[in-house]
Amino acid sequence: MKLWRTPLDIDRLKIPHGELHIIKDRCKGCGFCVEYCPREVLELSDEFNIKGYHPPYVKDEEGCADCRLCEAICPEFAIFVTTKEEVESVES
Amino acid sequence: MKLWRTPLDIDRLKIPHGELHIIKDRCKGCGFCVEYCPREVLELSDEFNIKGYHPPYVKDEEGCADCRLCEAICPEFAIFVTTKEEVESVES
Amino acid sequence: MNKERLKPEHPMEALLRMDRMPHIWCPTCGIGTAVSCFITALEKIDYPLDKVVVVSGIGCTGRVAGYVKLDSFHTTHGRPIPFATGLKLGNPELKVVVFSGDGDIVAIGGNHFIHAARRNIDITVICVNNFNYAMTGGQVAPTTPLTALATTSPYGCFETPFSIPYLADSCGAVYVARWTALHIRRLTKSMVEALNKPGFSVVEVICPCSTLYARRNKLGTGLDLMKFYHESSVIKHGADTRELDIEFQKPMVVGKFVDRERPTFLESWNAQMKKALGEKFQPYGGSNEHD
Amino acid sequence: MNKERLKPEHPMEALLRMDRMPHIWCPTCGIGTAVSCFITALEKIDYPLDKVVVVSGIGCTGRVAGYVKLDSFHTTHGRPIPFATGLKLGNPELKVVVFSGDGDIVAIGGNHFIHAARRNIDITVICVNNFNYAMTGGQVAPTTPLTALATTSPYGCFETPFSIPYLADSCGAVYVARWTALHIRRLTKSMVEALNKPGFSVVEVICPCSTLYARRNKLGTGLDLMKFYHESSVIKHGADTRELDIEFQKPMVVGKFVDRERPTFLESWNAQMKKALGEKFQPYGGSNEHD
Amino acid sequence: MKVDPKGVLTGSYFLDGDHACCEGALAAGCRFAAGYPITPSTEVVERFAERIPLVGGIFIQMEDELASSIAILGASWAGLKSMTVTSGPGFSLMMEHIGLGAMLETPCVFVNVQRGGPSTGLPTLPGQADMMQARWGSHGDYELISLCPNSPQECFDFMIDAFNLSERYRVPVMFMMDECVGHMTEKVVIPPADQIEVVPRRYTTLPPEEYLPFKPDPDLVPPMVKVGDGYRFHVTGLTHDERGYPVMSAECQETLVHRLIDKIRRNARDIWIYEEDQVDGAEVVVISYGITHRVALRAVQMAREKGLKVGMMRLIVVWPFPEERIRQLADKVKAFVMPEMNYGQVVLELERCVAGKAKVLLAPHGGGTVHKPEQIYERIMEAAK
Amino acid sequence: MKVDPKGVLTGSYFLDGDHACCEGALAAGCRFAAGYPITPSTEVVERFAERIPLVGGIFIQMEDELASSIAILGASWAGLKSMTVTSGPGFSLMMEHIGLGAMLETPCVFVNVQRGGPSTGLPTLPGQADMMQARWGSHGDYELISLCPNSPQECFDFMIDAFNLSERYRVPVMFMMDECVGHMTEKVVIPPADQIEVVPRRYTTLPPEEYLPFKPDPDLVPPMVKVGDGYRFHVTGLTHDERGYPVMSAECQETLVHRLIDKIRRNARDIWIYEEDQVDGAEVVVISYGITHRVALRAVQMAREKGLKVGMMRLIVVWPFPEERIRQLADKVKAFVMPEMNYGQVVLELERCVAGKAKVLLAPHGGGTVHKPEQIYERIMEAAK
Amino acid sequence: MSTTELKIGGFGGQGVILSGIIIGKAATIFDNKSATLTQSFGPEARGSACSAQVLISDDQILYPYVTVPDIMVVMSQEAYTKFEPELDENGLLLIEKDLVKPKKPREKIKQFAIPATRIAEELGRKIVLNIVMVGFFTAMTGIISAKAMREAVKTTVPKGTEELNLKAFDRGYEYGMNLKKKGKAPK
Amino acid sequence: MSTTELKIGGFGGQGVILSGIIIGKAATIFDNKSATLTQSFGPEARGSACSAQVLISDDQILYPYVTVPDIMVVMSQEAYTKFEPELDENGLLLIEKDLVKPKKPREKIKQFAIPATRIAEELGRKIVLNIVMVGFFTAMTGIISAKAMREAVKTTVPKGTEELNLKAFDRGYEYGMNLKKKGKAPK
Numbered sequence A, B: 001m002k003l004w005r006t007p008l009d010i011d012r013l014k015i016p017h018g019e020l021h022i023i024k025d026r027c028k029g030c031g032f033c034v035e036y037c038p039r040e041v042l043e044l045s046d047e048f049n050i051k052g053y054h055p056p057y058v059k060d061e062e063g064c065a066d067c068r069l070c071e072a073i074c075p076e077f078a079i080f081v082t083t084k085e086e087v088e089s090v091e092s
Numbered sequence C, D: 001m002n003k004e005r006l007k008p009e010h011p012m013e014a015l016l017r018m019d020r021m022p023h024i025w026c027p028t029c030g031i032g033t034a035v036s037c038f039i040t041a042l043e044k045i046d047y048p049l050d051k052v053v054v055v056s057g058i059g060c061t062g063r064v065a066g067y068v069k070l071d072s073f074h075t076t077h078g079r080p081i082p083f084a085t086g087l088k089l090g091n092p093e094l095k096v097v098v099f100s101g102d103g104d105i106v107a108i109g110g111n112h113f114i115h116a117a118r119r120n121i122d123i124t125v126i127c128v129n130n131f132n133y134a135m136t137g138g139q140v141a142p143t144t145p146l147t148a149l150a151t152t153s154p155y156g157c158f159e160t161p162f163s164i165p166y167l168a169d170s171c172g173a174v175y176v177a178r179w180t181a182l183h184i185r186r187l188t189k190s191m192v193e194a195l196n197k198p199g200f201s202v203v204e205v206i207c208p209c210s211t212l213y214a215r216r217n218k219l220g221t222g223l224d225l226m227k228f229y230h231e232s233s234v235i236k237h238g239a240d241t242r243e244l245d246i247e248f249q250k251p252m253v254v255g256k257f258v259d260r261e262r263p264t265f266l267e268s269w270n271a272q273m274k275k276a277l278g279e280k281f282q283p284y285g286g287s288n289e290h291d
Numbered sequence E, F: 001m002k003v004d005p006k007g008v009l010t011g012s013y014f015l016d017g018d019h020a021c022c023e024g025a026l027a028a029g030c031r032f033a034a035g036y037p038i039t040p041s042t043e044v045v046e047r048f049a050e051r052i053p054l055v056g057g058i059f060i061q062m063e064d065e066l067a068s069s070i071a072i073l074g075a076s077w078a079g080l081k082s083m084t085v086t087s088g089p090g091f092s093l094m095m096e097h098i099g100l101g102a103m104l105e106t107p108c109v110f111v112n113v114q115r116g117g118p119s120t121g122l123p124t125l126p127g128q129a130d131m132m133q134a135r136w137g138s139h140g141d142y143e144l145i146s147l148c149p150n151s152p153q154e155c156f157d158f159m160i161d162a163f164n165l166s167e168r169y170r171v172p173v174m175f176m177m178d179e180c181v182g183h184m185t186e187k188v189v190i191p192p193a194d195q196i197e198v199v200p201r202r203y204t205t206l207p208p209e210e211y212l213p214f215k216p217d218p219d220l221v222p223p224m225v226k227v228g229d230g231y232r233f234h235v236t237g238l239t240h241d242e243r244g245y246p247v248m249s250a251e252c253q254e255t256l257v258h259r260l261i262d263k264i265r266r267n268a269r270d271i272w273i274y275e276e277d278q279v280d281g282a283e284v285v286v287i288s289y290g291i292t293h294r295v296a297l298r299a300v301q302m303a304r305e306k307g308l309k310v311g312m313m314r315l316i317v318v319w320p321f322p323e324e325r326i327r328q329l330a331d332k333v334k335a336f337v338m339p340e341m342n343y344g345q346v347v348l349e350l351e352r353c354v355a356g357k358a359k360v361l362l363a364p365h366g367g368g369t370v371h372k373p374e375q376i377y378e379r380i381m382e383a384a385k
Numbered sequence G, H: 001m002s003t004t005e006l007k008i009g010g011f012g013g014q015g016v017i018l019s020g021i022i023i024g025k026a027a028t029i030f031d032n033k034s035a036t037l038t039q040s041f042g043p044e045a046r047g048s049a050c051s052a053q054v055l056i057s058d059d060q061i062l063y064p065y066v067t068v069p070d071i072m073v074v075m076s077q078e079a080y081t082k083f084e085p086e087l088d089e090n091g092l093l094l095i096e097k098d099l100v101k102p103k104k105p106r107e108k109i110k111q112f113a114i115p116a117t118r119i120a121e122e123l124g125r126k127i128v129l130n131i132v133m134v135g136f137f138t139a140m141t142g143i144i145s146a147k148a149m150r151e152a153v154k155t156t157v158p159k160g161t162e163e164l165n166l167k168a169f170d171r172g173y174e175y176g177m178n179l180k181k182k183g184k185a186p187k
Ligand SMILES: Cc1ncc(C[n+]2csc(CCOP(=O)(O)OP(=O)(O)O)c2C)c(N)n1
Pocket: C058, C059, C060, C061, C062, C076, C077, C100, C101, C102, C103, C104, C105, C128, C130, C132, C133, C134, C135, C136, C141, F036, F037, F038, F039, F065, F089, F090, F093, F120
């Protein structure tokens, strides 16, 4: 097993996290993503989209664990996650 | 329980038995009755009926136990049994 | 002791359309025997025979409706069950019997069979399983044992057949039995029980088609075949319905497998409507209508 | 680690007909989630997606074929299974998926379902059970739980529903699972397993119709209902399929219930013909045809 | 005969055609419906399911249309007036049992709320393209009766006629609505029960020994019996003799099937229902049925405003087709125009009966919506040329 | 295109029509049949079941006719030529999928060996009473092609035409045999494979990005693709646009359904197949199809012997009906006689096209056996009066 | 013109059809007029624009369709966008104030708005917004008597909700009458 | 007359249709004639009278049905009773000796019998009685060559039974030729 060298700056090593993309006008405000996000990252907004629904917004930008449950659960294909480029992590 | 008087002539007391009626022209000679009669009372004849089949005949007139299996098994409704009037029995 | 009748006539004649005899069934075909048992069963149930109706589909077995002297309907292939459903719901005091073939009941008619069982429509289904579509000349059926020959499986059947009792059981039938046509007494008894049982009851009658199935598979005469099945079958009341598969020329399990209680369709209708509508409900059918 | 895409687009777009979005499904309807799981499953199976075909019947779920960017057929109500059978036998190298509703699969289509299972046709059936006929406005279905309201059971459903896994099992399906639409990971995994399994595989997806069923039965929002089922359901792999009935607003059992081996229809055809015809047999289908 | 008042919801209502159709059935005494949901007809049975437990009768949603269409035959023989309701795809599935109904001479009503076809087509939008199917859709030869209402009130009224005709002639009657009429809401007046005349089932008066289930009266219609009354009768879809026994011969076929056909053809004068308006002296007569009639009215108005003498004939009973009347009109007018929501169906019969004596112009429309009145108007003007 | 020789059983045989029909299908390249047994058609699939494992293809006996009739559509899209075989009651059950086949423009062949109807009727005896059903039996508007052979040889020959027409126009073709032809045995000559011409499926030459599955060529027929070739296309029984996507509008309906109809109507001249004999100068022309043609021949002989000028026209393609030719003939002859084994079906179209220009006499027959030649002869003599 | 053509638009779930039914019922059953209601709906319409068309006349109605609406009631933006252009150039347009952001109306069109949703919410059930609109319609058009309309509301809405709905009707009606009083509306 | 009309009658299971097929095949495939075989069968016919009709001609056959048979081959009493009256008044009637008890033949009818069942039984398989009859037919009518007939028998009967069947054919044929030699039959 390969041994990693001790990180230079342990604080800068983050768990990988996700960047959320919400296609607002596709959303029907069902709340599945909000309800099932294990990190409680999302919340329904007050804003109306073009169809008159309240799409979610990212309440806790940093909290997302990139688990992609929201992406999988959304019945409207309206939310997805990309892995954030971890500029701050030791290994790129 | 009512007690029966001893029969006057024990020999004349017979088990009830059946009289066979074979509607020859209805028979298709399948042999079910012959095969399944528990008393081997029946046998297929050599005679042809109107349809060209060999209907059974009663080989053992006295052997029939009036069980009516032949009647029940015949797929052609071609054989049936009536209970013989037991003139010889003690109780009519 | 009965007086001998003056003019003895076959005791079943009263319940048969004698003006249509001889029937079309081949020599050694067991369908006639199944009918004979049915007639005996009718005599044993305590029900006015004017109120008993026979419904058949199309097929050799489907001809039964035409020979039994009751109100009787020879309908379309595969649809005797929904016709019977209409009859029964149309007049709940009728006792409705579907007497038809395996093709009728579980091939083209399979959907009606499973749904009527699920709903527990109060009818009795007597299904003659002769392992093929006989009337049309001996094609493979969903009951043909693996490897058996039939006109449309000329190289041997390769489709796993249905077990009718298992299918009936898994869809909710309240009474399920299987006998060969030669289990006269037991078959008759099952018919009586099925007729007396409220709800969807099924009696499978094994009688391999002697003309087409037996001949094509070189299984000897119809009598040989019937004897084989009758003698080799194993009676196992209450057997697990998952274990009732029929294999080509192997011993099979017969018996009464299911006898359970469930409210019938009409009982459920009446109960639910009463519950929901109370006094406003105009009950329809059931004994109150016809007492 | 992936480079962030320049123009991020939804990763499922490649497999969806984006020109047809938004889809017709109501807010909080779980069908979309089931499709999402299906897309993920497709990405996980090792099969060229050009060779994967989706067949639907008619219904809300029946619209799936129209949204998935694969060769796809929106056929007639109740008949996706026999259409799929024709496709599969017509070109055995296809992977054929039937994605349709409970009405389609076990009401009008019940006969095809039981026969395809019996024959072990090598297709995967994904059946969305939303407890009613949704597309036509929320009528009672053979899956509606007892006492639930529907437009054609305005006083409460009084017919015992089918248990789809039990029906599938008793007719011979080789793989049977049930999940709610919110069991994302598990549902996806079952879809992958079903797609990889040769033979007739069935995945039931519970997602009660939020617009018609939930509203009429006053069960709150679709989210409430989905949560209820997701949270209250009990996972029981290998559960006895006879014990999978769904009762109105009661916990239900989910899991993978059946995973057995049986030769598929085409395997049986090839084997039987080879046995009977030897060299004369021109094998059709199977890998030899298309390698 | 007066109808059983239990089913009659006397009063004035604002109802759509589907609901009115259901009320018509109940008023006519229908006590059994079997159905399978399909847009745009489902409302008929939805209402039936709601109303029937209050009236005394039964509704069953069957597993498919094959089942519904035969369940109603069973119920009819059990003595109930019965119906099923469907639309295009379901109607196609009922064809076998429409034939069985004709062969068993079973009174019953098939309601088809027509939508756009073929196949799944336009499930929520109107069409009139099942008209030929209503006549020819089952295998073999037979004749039935088809009616077309054009408003919710007529859905109510003519359902009673439909049941009456079906009892009178012992035939399945096709009640050919369309999505427009089915989903259109208007005032519907339901009269008191004692103002509704229903044709009673013609039961035999003979004892079981003398009764033959398929021996016709002089009007070619055989009296009927109910199951369970001790007649021990037999009924079969095979070609049968007067006893109802199968007889497989060309002679029996000729006797039976010819009668089944003549039963309708020879009684056609009593079956035809149509309306006429200003046909006397008309140059052009517009013939239409169902909702299309109401659309054609506007086109006719437009043409009349231009001074054209345009008559209208509206078919309520479309099958049997009123040949006789058409032949009479054909001698008098210059042209006929027939708008249909299809690419030419009933117009073929019209053209046949006109036999070249006048022009016949079709104003076709694929369905999905009704004609624009202009489309019909143009044909009228063309016809007048 | 030359046919795949594997299915061609070149040689001379003494075969019945059902078996010849099967050989015709195999010779035409049919490699998939789905069926459900029904007299008098079952022999076709029985032979297919026996022959196909030797040829490379597959037969499946489905659970019912609903299933068979849609399985063949699936197989056709998978790239195989496919057929199903049935008779009256089964044909009625196939109506929904005949409509689907028309809507999806799926090449395939439906064989109906006609027996006596309606309903179960006369299962083992002939009829010709499903002819209108073949045209109108499914809901909605569409047009198909129907052929009628009159001998085992023609069962072979015209099955090849049936498959060819179905590929050429992307329509289900109805092969309307009857029990007589199906169960009649005669010499059948099967030519060598290289003498059999088959119409190849017209596959698109466009790449997936450009291909639209329902965009027609100028002849109104859209090229096709096979499943699994990477086109990721969609097909629906709903009214659809050229992409195959559902569009629920009257406009889309008009574009699509009108084209489906015109595809046949406008190409009718290339589809019609008929034979004529001595029609020039004839006073009376006898028009017939199927087995009835061979019976009519004797009647015509009898009339000719009496010195009457009688022409014969025999329809091989019955639908589309050869309107144009009938109109021409109607100008020239005094009367037409049409014998049919029904109480008047195709004769209605004849009468319509003749448009009063000549008499039209039907020689009806209920089926169960063929006409007595005298019955036709009498009508000819009556027509000549 | 003896026939008034009315079109009501909104999205599925707003009770568009029900408002059409109430108006038609009031006209036919309680006001002795003729009325024909037709509707457009479809599977595609789940949640998207749907409409009810009502013809109201003193005579029998033959041709049953609205061609050029004289009056239009609009409860959603999508319906506004889709249907407004159909309105007769002299037509009357009634809109839901918060849900519809109209463009400048065409020259001769009379256009009035009511915050029906807000009023409905005040009454405690957003769902009665359609009845508020119906009340507003009654006031602004006068073609059907308020009495008949109230009767129709009472006999059409689900049992147990009559009072609430009548209140909603009245609020809409009053709002309209006030507008009229202020001289802003047709009399 | 260029067309010979033949009817073969018996009961189901006797191979009536097969004999028709052999004759038709011999005519068409091996003797360059035309032949049309039609059959009557039905569900009612299980075990009861059934028949095959064959037209044999040098020209193309149009009208495909037997109307008045010139030749009749009868293998059962029931068939005899049912079909015999149809035979042409100058016709030829060939019967199975043991199975058919004929009445006195009509005036000009030529009638000959063969104990085909017995012959078949002698050959060990009662089932070939139909082939014996076919041989007898060949000898007595001469319309098809014995060579063609033998060829047809050989290629039509089940594989493995060719020899037996040819023997049966020959026995029937010889029986007929002998009858003819004895001057009892048409030449
Ligand atoms: C719709 C339809 N399809 C097919 C047939 C032809 N058919 C008549 S009977 C029969 C099968 C009979 O099989 P089964 O029900 O097992 O009865 P059996 O003759 O074996 O007793 C079939 C396929 C038909 N009459 N109707």
